[in-house]
Amino acid sequence: MPKNAVSAGQRTEEFRSEGLYGSDAFTLMCNHCSCKVSYERRDTVLKHVKGEKHTSIAESINSAKRKKADIEHLELRTEVFSKANIHLEKLENTDIQN
Numbered sequence: 001m002p003k004n005a006v007s008a009g010q011r012t013e014e015f016r017s018e019g020l021y022g023s024d025a026f027t028l029m030c031n032h033c034s035c036k037v038s039y040e041r042r043d044t045v046l047k048h049v050k051g052e053k054h055t056s057i058a059e060s061i062n063s064a065k066r067k068k069a070d071i072e073h074l075e076l077r078t079e080v081f082s083k084a085n086i087h088l089e090k091l092e093n094t095d096i097q098n
């Protein structure tokens, strides 16, 4: 490995939030795209995470996570109202009713 070379682990630390992980010291994988990403050059990694395929999959995953969180919050709120014996249809606030 050349003196200034970067390991797959170092790229993993930098791009973990983008869905990248090192399967070993010399392999960087994309969890979203299920593909191997060349980690030696930062520009190459950036090009991958900003690419159409990766961003499209990442947006879909984030959208699904937001919907799941919304459903969990709704279930929690509904449970709280139910435990308090408050009927949702009787609430005056239409945002809460909806």
Ligand SMILES: [Zn+2]
Pocket: 030, 031, 032, 033, 034, 048, 049, 053, 054
């Ligand atoms: Zn990707």
